[in-house]
Amino acid sequence: MPAKPPEADPVQDAPTVTGPAHAAAGVPAVAHALRAAHRQMGVRRTALTLLRVNQPDGFDCPGCAWPDPGRPHTAEFCENGVKAVAEEATLRRVTPAFFAEHSVTDLAGRSGYWLGQQGRLTHPMYLPEGADHYEPIGWDRAFDLIAEELHALPDPDRALFYTSGRTSNEAAFLYQLFARAYGTNNLPDCSNLCHESSGAALTETLGVGKGSVLLDDLYRADLIIVAGQNPGTNHPRMLSALEKAKAAGARVITVNPLPEAGLERFKNPQTARGLAGGGTPLTDLFLQIRLGGDQALFRLLNKLLIDRGAIDTEFIDRHTAGYDALATAARAADWEDTRRATGLTRDAIERALDMVVASRRVIVCWAMGLTQHKHAVPTIKEIVNFLLLRGNVGRPGAGVCPVRGHSNVQGDRTMGITERPTPAFLDALADEFGFTPPRRHGLDVVDSIRALRDGRAHVFFAMGGNFVAASPDTDVTEDAMRRARLTVHVSTKLNRSHCVTGARALILPTLGRTERDRQATGDQFVTVEDSMGVVHASRGRLEPASPHLLSETAIVCRLAHRVLGGNRVAPWTDFERDYRLVRARIARVIPGFEDFEARVARPGGFALPHAPRDARHFPTATGKANFSAGPVTWPEAPPGRLLLQTLRSHDQYNTTIYGLDDRYRGITGGRRVVLVHPEDARALGLPDGSHADLTSEWTDGTERTAPGFRVVHYPTARGCAAAYYPETNVLVPLDATADTSNTPASKSLVVRLTRSTGA
Ligand SMILES: Nc1nc2c(c(=O)[nH]1)N[C@H]1C(S)=C(S)[C@@H](COP(=O)(O)OP(=O)(O)OC[C@H]3O[C@@H](n4cnc5c(=O)[nH]c(N)nc54)[C@H](O)[C@@H]3O)O[C@H]1N2
Ligand SMILES: Nc1nc2c(c(=O)[nH]1)N[C@H]1C(S)=C(S)[C@@H](COP(=O)(O)OP(=O)(O)OC[C@H]3O[C@@H](n4cnc5c(=O)[nH]c(N)nc54)[C@H](O)[C@@H]3O)O[C@H]1N2
Ligand SMILES: [Mo]
Numbered sequence: 001m002p003a004k005p006p007e008a009d010p011v012q013d014a015p016t017v018t019g020p021a022h023a024a025a026g027v028p029a030v031a032h033a034l035r036a037a038h039r040q041m042g043v044r045r046t047a048l049t050l051l052r053v054n055q056p057d058g059f060d061c062p063g064c065a066w067p068d069p070g071r072p073h074t075a076e077f078c079e080n081g082v083k084a085v086a087e088e089a090t091l092r093r094v095t096p097a098f099f100a101e102h103s104v105t106d107l108a109g110r111s112g113y114w115l116g117q118q119g120r121l122t123h124p125m126y127l128p129e130g131a132d133h134y135e136p137i138g139w140d141r142a143f144d145l146i147a148e149e150l151h152a153l154p155d156p157d158r159a160l161f162y163t164s165g166r167t168s169n170e171a172a173f174l175y176q177l178f179a180r181a182y183g184t185n186n187l188p189d190c191s192n193l194c195h196e197s198s199g200a201a202l203t204e205t206l207g208v209g210k211g212s213v214l215l216d217d218l219y220r221a222d223l224i225i226v227a228g229q230n231p232g233t234n235h236p237r238m239l240s241a242l243e244k245a246k247a248a249g250a251r252v253i254t255v256n257p258l259p260e261a262g263l264e265r266f267k268n269p270q271t272a273r274g275l276a277g278g279g280t281p282l283t284d285l286f287l288q289i290r291l292g293g294d295q296a297l298f299r300l301l302n303k304l305l306i307d308r309g310a311i312d313t314e315f316i317d318r319h320t321a322g323y324d325a326l327a328t329a330a331r332a333a334d335w336e337d338t339r340r341a342t343g344l345t346r347d348a349i350e351r352a353l354d355m356v357v358a359s360r361r362v363i364v365c366w367a368m369g370l371t372q373h374k375h376a377v378p379t380i381k382e383i384v385n386f387l388l389l390r391g392n393v394g395r396p397g398a399g400v401c402p403v404r405g406h407s408n409v410q411g412d413r414t415m416g417i418t419e420r421p422t423p424a425f426l427d428a429l430a431d432e433f434g435f436t437p438p439r440r441h442g443l444d445v446v447d448s449i450r451a452l453r454d455g456r457a458h459v460f461f462a463m464g465g466n467f468v469a470a471s472p473d474t475d476v477t478e479d480a481m482r483r484a485r486l487t488v489h490v491s492t493k494l495n496r497s498h499c500v501t502g503a504r505a506l507i508l509p510t511l512g513r514t515e516r517d518r519q520a521t522g523d524q525f526v527t528v529e530d531s532m533g534v535v536h537a538s539r540g541r542l543e544p545a546s547p548h549l550l551s552e553t554a555i556v557c558r559l560a561h562r563v564l565g566g567n568r569v570a571p572w573t574d575f576e577r578d579y580r581l582v583r584a585r586i587a588r589v590i591p592g593f594e595d596f597e598a599r600v601a602r603p604g605g606f607a608l609p610h611a612p613r614d615a616r617h618f619p620t621a622t623g624k625a626n627f628s629a630g631p632v633t634w635p636e637a638p639p640g641r642l643l644l645q646t647l648r649s650h651d652q653y654n655t656t657i658y659g660l661d662d663r664y665r666g667i668t669g670g671r672r673v674v675l676v677h678p679e680d681a682r683a684l685g686l687p688d689g690s691h692a693d694l695t696s697e698w699t700d701g702t703e704r705t706a707p708g709f710r711v712v713h714y715p716t717a718r719g720c721a722a723a724y725y726p727e728t729n730v731l732v733p734l735d736a737t738a739d740t741s742n743t744p745a746s747k748s749l750v751v752r753l754t755r756s757t758g759a
Contacts, residue, residue, distance in 0.1 A: 004092075005092055005117040005118050005119065012669075012670075013671060014669055015660075015670030015671070015673050015710050016669050017666060017689075017710075017712050018666040018667075019666040020259060020664065020714070020715065021261040021665075022259075022264050023261060024233075024236070024239060025232070025236060025262070025267050025268065025279075029236075032079055033080075033083060036659070037083070037085070037086040039086075040087065040090035040091065040092070041089050041090055045091070045542075049514060050082060052514070052541050053081060053082075054068045056604070058539060059513045059538045059539055059541070060407055060536070060538035061085065061513075062084050062085065062088060062514075063080055063085070063407065064080075064234060064405065064406075064407060065408070065530050065531040066238050066241075067215050067531060068237075068536075068604070069240075078237050079236060080234070080650075080653070083651075085514060087116070087656060088492060088514050089512075090120060092118060092119025093120055093545065094118045094120065094493075094494050095122050095123065096125070099134040099135070104134065107494075108499040111657075112466075112655055112726065113660070115494045116656050116657060118494050119493070120493060121491055121492065121545075121546075122545060122546035122549075123509060123546065124136065125137065125506070126142065126145070126506055127505040128504060134498075142506050142508060143558055143563075145504070146486065147559075149485055149486040149504075150182065150563055153459065156182050157183075157457075158456065159179075159182070159184060159186060159459040159460075159461065160188060160448045160457050160459065160461065161186060161187050161461050162188050162460070162462040162465060163187065163463045163465070164190045164462070164463065165189070165191070165194075165405065165407065166406055166407055166464050167408060167417075167463050168408060168526030168527060168538070168552065169414070169526065169527045169528060170526050170553050170579050170582045170586075171463070171526070171555075172408070172416070172417050172463075173415040173586050173590075174557060174560070174570075174575060174582060175463055175552075176415060177416075177429065177433065177560075178559065178564070181437075181568070181570075182564065184438060185437075185441055186442035186457070187416075188419055188442075188445040188447075189412060189417050189418070190406060190409060190465055191409055191412075191413060192742065192743060193445055193470060194368070194405050194406075194743070195371055195404055195405070196371070196444075196738075197370070197376035197377050197380060197738050197740075197743050198370075198371055198380055198402035201376075201378075201380035202400060204381070204620065204626065204628075205384040205388075205620070205625060205627075206393065206618055206626075207617075207620040210402075210610065211400055211401045211403075211531060211532055212399035212400050213398070213532065213613070214607060214613075215532060217361075217397050217398065217399060218245045218250075218363060218401075219244055219245050219248050219250075220248070220396050220397030221359075221397045221398065222250060222360055222361045222362065222397065223253065223356065223358075223359035224242065224251075224363045224365065225255065225363070226252060226253070226254050226263060226365045227256070227366045227370055227383070228367055229256075229366055229368070230262065230263075230367075230369075231260075231262055231263065231403070232262010233260075233648060233649075234367065235367075236262070240268055243280045246280060246282065247280075251284045252284050253283070253286075254282075254283040254287065255287045255289050256286075256287075256288065257289055257291055257369075257716050257717035258714075258715075258722065259288070259715055260664070261664035261665075262664065264282065264286075265278070265280065265281050267280075285348070285351055287349075288344070288717050289344060289717060290341065290343040290634075290643070290719060290720055291373075291635065291645055291719075291720045292635040294370055295341075295379040295382045296333075296632050297338065297342045298379075298383055298385070299382055299632045300333045300334075301349070301386060302333075303331060304349075305353070305389050306327055306330055308357065310356075310390070312390050315390075315391030316388070316389070316391075319616055319625050320624050320625045320627055322622075322627035322628065322629065323627050326627040326629045330629075342634075360397075361392065361395070361396070362387065362390065362398055363392075363398060363400075363401050364387060364400060364401060366380070366401070366402055367402070368405075369645070369747060371402075371741075372743055372744060373635065374736070374737070374739060374745045375633045375635075375739065377740040378631075380402075381628035384625075384627075385627050393612055401532075405654075407528060408528040410530070410531060410533070414529055415586070415590070416429070419443055428588075428589045428590070429589060432588055432589050433570055444742055445467075445471060446744065449473075452483055452484055455483060457484070458485040458502075459485060459488075460481065460484045460488070461487075461488045462487075462488065462489045463490050464552075465497075466496055466655040466656075467497050468497045468500045469496040469655040469726045469729070471729065472732035472736070472746060473730070473734040474729045475730060476734050477734070478500045481497075481500050482501070482502065483502070484501075484503070485503050486502050486505070487505045488506045488508065489505075489507050489508065490555055491507060491508070491509065491510065492510060492511075492512045492545075495656070509545075509546065509550075510549055510551065510552050514540050514541070514542045515540040515542050515549075516542065516543060517553075519577050519579070520577040523539070524551070524553075524579045526579065527596075533607055533608040534604070535593075535605045535608060536605025537601070537605065553575070553579060553582070554576045557573065561573060580597055583596045584596070584597065592608040593608075612625065635748040638750070640752065641697065641750050641752050642680060642719060642752075643719060643720050643749070643750065644674075644721045644723060644731070644749045644750075645720065645748065646723060646728040646729065646747065649662035649665070650664055651663075654726075655726050665714070671724050673709060673711075674692060674710070674721055674753065675716055675723070676713065676716070676721045677713075677715070679718065680721075686753060688711060689711065690710075691709065691710055692709055692755055692756055693708065694706045694709055694751050694753060695731075695751060695754065696732070697750050697752065698735070700735070704732075706728055706731055721751065725746065729746070731749055732745070732746045
């Protein structure tokens with residue numbers, strides 16, 4: 001039998017610290033994962049469910065966007081994938097009786113961990129104006145309410161339609177179609193908080209805002225640089241790919257302020273050596289960089305490559321633009337500035353350079369450690385410079401590899417979930433559906449919060465996610481959300497965003513990936529796109545958590561039918577009955593999806609075209625791959641202050657907290673910790689085990705405080721600190737965003753630590 005959810009809350013947050021581990025995965029990971037799964041769903045259901053993860057006839061793992069190795073194969077075992085599945089396939093339920101017992105005021109006082117542990121939502125629920133309890137509501141009445149509020153708006157741009165990246169291609173395509181048919185491009189999504197900086201940098205430089213490598217390229221690379229990413233926790237299956245790449249001769253450079261266990265050594269639970277032995281060392285060279293020092297590091301490497309003449313002039317001449325400007329800018333890079341920016345020694349950088357020069361095929365992988373800085377876009381552009389200099393784009397074993405987060409965040413973008421659609425995309429929609437989509441750009445996440453705050457948006461609709469907890473400046477965001485007329489969440493599980501609502505609120509419970517999706521024409525499957533642009537099918541097999549759930553696709557169809565009036569713009573009722581009809585439209589609107597239905601039926605699906613990868617064709621403004629030559633910058637903390645990054649523990653999925661441990665970092669039983677270098681901590685008078693309040697200092701003079709963090713002496717880079725998100729989102733000013741991409745700069749906050757008495 002599964003265990004009951006925790007009763008006590010606030011959950012006791014009393015961390016115990018043992019210090020970082022030096023290897024990831026292996027037997028303990030298997031045991032941890034199974035224990036988590038058994039707690040949520042019992043032994044039998046665990047076994048049945050896990051057999052279906054990432055199988056050709058099974059469902060796509062909702063854990064992350066890392067691609068599956070060649071199918072058919074036995075499922076790759078990943079601890080955090082199992083945890084993600086267990087959270088969704090849990091046997092715990094949040095029923096109308098739960099809401100009768102717990103008022104919204106009560107729920108708003110609970111931790112995110114406690115809320116999530118209560119289980120799956122079973123009924124559509126409504127919070128009337130002035131009420132303190134959600135009450136059950138019928139689906140039709142719920143859609144009537146939304147239609148009523150949307151029709152009352154003076155302008156469609158006063159509504160916001162958020163998406164979190166688990167939504168299937170089919171649901172996402174219909175959702176953006178509905179929003180545009182209703183009249184707005186206000187389609188903020190979790191990409192705005194995540195890889196927007198990658199998309200912005202890659203679109204401008206290479207012409208395609210996605211990664212240019214496939215899994216096979218990783219296995220053919222001579223050198224893989226992993227910068228600003230913690231795959232041992234967040235993309236565990238990437239470790240087996242790195243292991244395989246190493247077996248084929250690749251070397252790995254890790255660039256990170258933290259020594260992350262997964263990148264040091266990997267014990268593959270699927271091999272005898274991984275299970276019994278010491279595992280495979282993954283990192284050949286660890287560059288322990290200061291937060292935000294990456295642009296300076298790569299600029300200096302670029303200068304050294306140019307100085308040595310270790311560049312591919314033929315590639316540069318034929319395929320690129322802007323080389324001379326970069327070469328001039330790079331000449332100005334010097335060792336002393338780079339040392340200040342990165343904290344790295346000359347020796348370490350020269351060793352990296354030698355490895356680069358010795359490698360014909362180079363791939364750079366990155367994630368949030370690069371995208372969530374003020375200068376994130378120029379940082380990623382500098383990495384593109386680095387790859388272009390040696391022709392490492394558009395040939396096997398080389399390229400850019402931004403590793404996406406949510407399992408279909410990339411697919412949602414491909415389907416048109418963006419506040420800034422291209423004219424070509426809108427033209428295709430207009431042709432296919434015979435209506436005039438709005439052309440004005442819509443609002444991203446940060447601008448949506450501003451619009452709510454300033455009374456310029458009144459209806460907030462979320463397709464998944466946990467907007468108020470994932471967004472920056474928690475207090476500002478929550479106040480903004482409370483100003484809305486209506487907030488609606490399509491959700492699988494209870495979260496903070498259901499407790500911080502507009503005047504009226506709806507919770508619309510939906511099917512998860514793991515569940516059977518039965519419609520009038522029979523069982524349906526959906527499709528997703530992984531981080532490398534491979535599209536494949538996902539079929540849920542479990543009985544739905546409740547008979548009252550609707551699929552996301554059905555919810556959009558019924559909403560559109562009700563709001564737009566009948567089958568206007570599209571045959572919504574037919575779409576709900578048969579998802580093949582939706583795919584047929586996607587095939588006609590979105591390039592690369594020709595013959596969609598047949599190609600997605602193949603095991604493993606199909607790879608979308610990628611012009612730079614496939615043909616060294618760069619659809620940019622210049623028609624070439626563009627070098628960038630902007631100034632190099634890096635964040636600096638004044639004396640007595642540290643730079644703080646907000647990151648994930650091993651026991652969470654974004655705002656969903658699985659448990660209170662961060663095994664690889666040696667922290668158990670609590671999350672309110674701040675990791676500080678022992679020397680920095682001593683200078684600040686903070687012994688290990690003492691407590692401190694964190695106060696962020698923003699350039700406009702404002703301050704924000706998060707109290708009561710246990711100080712952990714930890715081998716991070718000097719001058720840098722780390723603490724978990726979302727507890728620290730209160731510290732991130734709404735205006736602290738990356739240039740161009742507007743992504744919150746939640747990896748380099750200037751903070752001061754003040755000794756306090758603790759919780
Ligand atoms: N289990 C699990 N899996 C997940 C998620 C989860 O929460 N849990 N979230 C999913 C999502 S949406 C995403 S986007 C990804 C996130 O995956 P990651 O980006 O790996 O997530 P973070 O925990 O934010 O880790 C950031 C990493 O970058 C490093 N870093 C921080 N700042 C810098 C810097 O300035 N320079 C360099 N070089 N390194 C830096 C940090 O030390 C850390 O190792 O994971 C996805 N997968
Ligand atoms: N300070 C700081 N803030 C950050 C980050 C950071 O590193 N630091 N990272 C940012 C990043 S990279 C991201 S991607 C965002 C994440 O932001 P979001 O995507 O908004 O947040 P999640 O926590 O992933 O959303 C979890 C909720 O999604 C719902 N859900 C789960 N599965 C499904 C499903 O299949 N369908 C539907 N409809 N709902 C489902 C559940 O109700 C669950 O409570 O957070 C960002 N915020
Ligand atoms: Mo993300």
